[in-house]
Amino acid sequence: MPSQDAITETVNSYLTHVANGATDEIVNLYSADATIEDPAGSDVRRGRDAVREFYAAFQDAKKDTELAEIRIGGNEAAFYWHLTLDAGDTRTQISPISLMTFDDDGKITSMRAFWGPSDVRVL
């Protein structure tokens, strides 16, 4: 099981890479057969190609991320964070509660992000 520090570091790296649109670096944080469910309740995507496709779709958007709260239990992290999207004349913020599981090497094996249209806020 990865340490709490290792898990926290990976979550922070994840948010940095998401902000920078660094798709390769994001994919590299995931295990080969990882799953993503974003938003939670939607179809589950599985594997490196699906993970890459998901993040590549919005890598060029100007955005920023901020970790607000993180809680770790076993090999899992639950965290509350902010994603700010800057489209020039409008800035919107989504603040998901995300859940990640990790394998022994500290790679993300699953990511689920809880948020919905009603959580999108125009700044």
Place this chain on the structure above:
Amino acid sequence: MPSQDAITETVNSYLTHVANGATDEIVNLYSADATIEDPAGSDVRRGRDAVREFYAAFQDAKKDTELAEIRIGGNEAAFYWHLTLDAGDTRTQISPISLMTFDDDGKITSMRAFWGPSDVRVL
């Protein structure tokens, strides 16, 4: 699947009953074979008796609860909340990120609370 409003209402009822130490009312929010894992990463307790025992253990403590953020996806809720424990001369606060799943009748089928000793704060 219960509506988002029904899920939110149940979470609010849950937090009110926790604050009041209303063990019967809490147990009634759960399905018969529900599981609780609190803190997440610890042993899973299953069934009404185990649920009752868990909440009865601290029903008499003076405490308050506050819902900070809630996100719903499908039949699940993720929520960030505050539990303030008042022991007279010392007040402590724990702020878990919890995850609940619900059945079609809106009963809680599982509860997992992410928090650890490092999240306990003396006020």
